[in-house]
Amino acid sequence: MSADPRIPPAALSGEVSLPEQLADVEPVRSVRTPIRLEYDFIPGSASSGYLNAFADRKILGQRSPVDGAVFVPPRGVDPRHGAATPDYVELPDTGHVGGFCVTRLPIPGRDDLEIPYVSAWIHLDGADIGFLGLVAGIDTSEVRMGMRVRAVWKPDDELGRTAENILYWAPTGEPDIPVTAAGTNAWHAKQAAAGEQG
Amino acid sequence: MRDIAVVSVAQHQEKALTNTTEVELMVPIINEARSAVGLTQDDIGFTCSGSSDFLAGQAFSFVHTLDAVGAVPPISESHVEMDGAWALYEAWVKLQIGGVDTALVYSYGKSSPGSLRDVLSTQLDPYYLGPLWPDAFSLAALQARIMLESGTVSEQRLAEIAVRSLNGAADNPLAVRSSAEATTESVLAEAPIADPLRPSDCAASADGGVAVVLAAGDRARELCERPAWIRGIDHRIDPHQPGVRDLNRAPSAQAAAVNSGAGNDRLDAAELAAPFTTQEHILELELGLGNGTAVNASGGALAGHTMMAAGLMRIADAAAQIHNERADRVLGHAASGLYLQQNLVCVMEGE
Numbered sequence: 001m002s003a004d005p006r007i008p009p010a011a012l013s014g015e016v017s018l019p020e021q022l023a024d025v026e027p028v029r030s031v032r033t034p035i036r037l038e039y040d041f042i043p044g045s046a047s048s049g050y051l052n053a054f055a056d057r058k059i060l061g062q063r064s065p066v067d068g069a070v071f072v073p074p075r076g077v078d079p080r081h082g083a084a085t086p087d088y089v090e091l092p093d094t095g096h097v098g099g100f101c102v103t104r105l106p107i108p109g110r111d112d113l114e115i116p117y118v119s120a121w122i123h124l125d126g127a128d129i130g131f132l133g134l135v136a137g138i139d140t141s142e143v144r145m146g147m148r149v150r151a152v153w154k155p156d157d158e159l160g161r162t163a164e165n166i167l168y169w170a171p172t173g174e175p176d177i178p179v180t181a182a183g184t185n186a187w188h189a190k191q192a193a194a195g196e197q198g
Numbered sequence: 199m200r201d202i203a204v205v206s207v208a209q210h211q212e213k214a215l216t217n218t219t220e221v222e223l224m225v226p227i228i229n230e231a232r233s234a235v236g237l238t239q240d241d242i243g244f245t246c247s248g249s250s251d252f253l254a255g256q257a258f259s260f261v262h263t264l265d266a267v268g269a270v271p272p273i274s275e276s277h278v279e280m281d282g283a284w285a286l287y288e289a290w291v292k293l294q295i296g297g298v299d300t301a302l303v304y305s306y307g308k309s310s311p312g313s314l315r316d317v318l319s320t321q322l323d324p325y326y327l328g329p330l331w332p333d334a335f336s337l338a339a340l341q342a343r344i345m346l347e348s349g350t351v352s353e354q355r356l357a358e359i360a361v362r363s364l365n366g367a368a369d370n371p372l373a374v375r376s377s378a379e380a381t382t383e384s385v386l387a388e389a390p391i392a393d394p395l396r397p398s399d400c401a402a403s404a405d406g407g408v409a410v411v412l413a414a415g416d417r418a419r420e421l422c423e424r425p426a427w428i429r430g431i432d433h434r435i436d437p438h439q440p441g442v443r444d445l446n447r448a449p450s451a452q453a454a455a456v457n458s459g460a461g462n463d464r465l466d467a468a469e470l471a472a473p474f475t476t477q478e479h480i481l482e483l484e485l486g487l488g489n490g491t492a493v494n495a496s497g498g499a500l501a502g503h504t505m506m507a508a509g510l511m512r513i514a515d516a517a518a519q520i521h522n523e524r525a526d527r528v529l530g531h532a533a534s535g536l537y538l539q540q541n542l543v544c545v546m547e548g549e
Contacts, residue, residue: 033329035320039255039312044219075265076222082239082268084225 046076049088051161057153059091061127067194069128073163093151094172095124098183102140116140122149122169123183128190130183137170146182148174202293203418203425204410204546206235207514207521211372211406211502214310220254223407224266224306231409232302235421239268242411243298245275246289248282248305250506252317263306274298281305281471282408282510283433283532283542289412290431299417306407307506314403314505321536323438334473335400339392341445341537342476346394350446351479353394357382359475360398360500367497372511374502375402401473401503408504408511426517426528426546430458433532433542440537448477451484451531451541458543465491465545466525469512471499471532480538481531491529495519509533513544520548 018025043051046062050073053060062074062085069078070089078085100120107113118140121130135143137152149169159165176182181189208230215223232238239245245267249260256262260277269275278284282305289301309317318334345351360380367376380398388396411421418425434450434457437443455461468491472478478493478500487493494500496515499508509532516530527547534540 031325031329033324035328037252037255037312037317037320041255042216042219042308042311044222045217046222047219048217075262076219077225077265078268079265080268080270082225082228082266084222 044076046074046085050074051163053090054163054165055159055161057093057156057159057165059093059124059151061089061091061124063087063089070126071129072124072127072131089126091124091126093124093153093166095122095127095149095169096177096182097121097135097143097145097147097149097169098123098130098186099145100135100143102143118143120149120169121183123186128187133166134168135170136168144176145179146176148172148176200294200296200414201418201427202290202412202414203422203427204513204517204520205413205418205422205425206231206411207408207518208234209372209406209408209507209511209514211374211404211504211507211511213374213402213404215308215405216310220249220259220263220306220308220407221266223308223405224263224304224409227306227407228266228302228304228409231304231411235411235413237300237411237421239273239302242300242302243274244289244292244301245273246277246285246292246301246303247275248278248280248285248506248510249307250279252320253307253309253312253314253505255312267302281506281508281532281534281542282410283471283513283530283544284509284534286410286412286510286513286544287431287433287542290428293412293414299414301412302409303412303510304407304409305507305510307504307508308405309403309505310405318536327440335392335395337440337536338400338474338476339395342394342399342474344445345476345479348446351476353386354382355479356399356475357385359478360385360396363475363494363497363500364398366495367501370496370501372406372502373497374404376497376501395474395476398500399475401500401508404502404504406502406504406507406511408507408514410510410514410517422521424521424523424548426520426548428544429547430460430545431543432457433540435535435540436538438535438539443537445537446480448480448484448538448541451481451533451538451543452486454541454543455485455529458545460529460543460545461486463527465529466527467492467495467516467519468529469496469498469516469531470494471503471509471512472538473499473503473508473533475500477533477538481533481541485529485531485543487529492525509542513546516544517546520546523548
């Protein structure tokens with residue numbers, strides 16, 4: 001064995017040759033071994049409440065028992081404290097854009113998305129964190145942080161137990177939230193204020 | 199070496215969690231383990247978990263479950279794609295290095311959303327065995343046939359191991375399969391599912407989770423009236439390719455037992471994480487367990503096998519016997535991989 005680990009073993013330094021009886025066999029250059037496993041997604045307690053409420057055009061969050069912070073979508077836990085969040089809060093379908101991105105490339109499986117499209121963190125009124133949505137009904141160049149938006153829902157007879165019920169978020173025309181108070185800036189300002197009080 | 203002990207355990211297990219996510223499962227378990235010794239996450243020096251994305255069918259699934267811990271302000275944390283017993287080993291090493299005196303270890307498995315017997319095929323090498331998609335029961339049956347034909351074990355002995363689990367589990371609320379009335383006759387009358395294995399030879403699949411708190415030295419004595427001191431812990435590994443192994447044996451289990459000092463003194467109890475009666479038999483031989491040792495009083499993994507947690511649950515069950523003064527010296531065992539390829543032995547003592 002070589003003392004220097006960077007020098008390959010002697011057995012690998014020479015040319016690799018096949019046994020004579022395999023001399024004319026076509027070499028295997030690659031193999032494909034597909035893997036397919038199927039799972040039933042189990043949303044669990046918190047997400048079941050969230051998804052079921054969508055059928056009634058409702059958006060549910062959960063409230064932290066520690067400081068009242070509201071999380072949407074609900075996960076059954078305040079991740080800062082590892083505390084269970086059994087209490088639901090019904091949230092309005094209005095909020096503001098906390099951050100956004102303009103995508104100019106098509107994505108596989110979403111032929112319905114016309115490019116360019118805008119993905120955004122939507123911060124609902126009364127929620128402390130944002131969740132993902134599409135922004136439409138406005139030229140992409142005019143989307144901005146702090147812009148007020150409202151959900152555009154599917155027609156009532158097409159509503160299901162799914163976040164797909166919200167087609168997109170459209171501007172309301174109300175004055176913008178100041179950038180310093182928009183998106184996660186609002187969260188940090190609130191945490192800082194809570195810290196000062198404490 | 200620092201003295202390190204298991205000072206608190208909490209666990210939950212049931213046949214299938216049909217309305218609970220992994221994080222919803224772990225919130226009460228982790229809180230129970232910590233609060234039983236009066237700790238919050240702020241008091242924990244290191245956190246380590248074990249789980250598998252192949253059960254959840256989701257990449258980086260353990261990151262979601264970390265929400266159950268409370269990781270703000272940021273914590274010192276690690277994860278192993280292994281049974282939680284290996285997370286416990288990592289935490290033990292961290293405590294040995296020093297700088298921290300407490301550790302939280304947890305693991306969980308929810309295999310019910312998928313087909314575990316097929317998911318386990320992804321453990322095989324992807325070129326030669328994996329593409330054949332042999333299911334877990336068929337692979338175990340191949341080993342069972344070798345053992346029976348070689349005279350390593352008899353069908354009668356396998357039935358006795360099954361009955362020991364079924365009877366022992368009758369008093370264990372966390373067991374998902376038990377029977378106080380089972381006899382070797384009733385087990386041998388079962389129709390094989392993967393000949394020669396009968397249903398009672400194969401562990402009952404379960405969903406669940408477990409959390410353990412470790413503490414070092416005087417901190418352990420403060421937190422727990424009778425800490426379960428880890429006197430030896432070791433894990434070893436056999437070759438991955440089953441064709442090169444003698445499937446009547448598990449040399450890595452024996453090596454782990456020797457290196458953890460399992461045989462240095464009398465063992466009151468041993469909790470083994472064997473997913474099949476055949477493998478429980480091999481383990482008894484390799485670990486050198488004698489008549490004075492109560493093996494799997496809880497029913498063991500056969501009575502409820504939560505993938506990725508079964509091993510840490512065995513260590514928790516063994517430690518609990520020290521905590522409640524039912525035993526003075528115990529062995530907890532964990533296994534991973536095909537045919538007991540990897541084995542971990544944890545020997546614990548009370549003072």
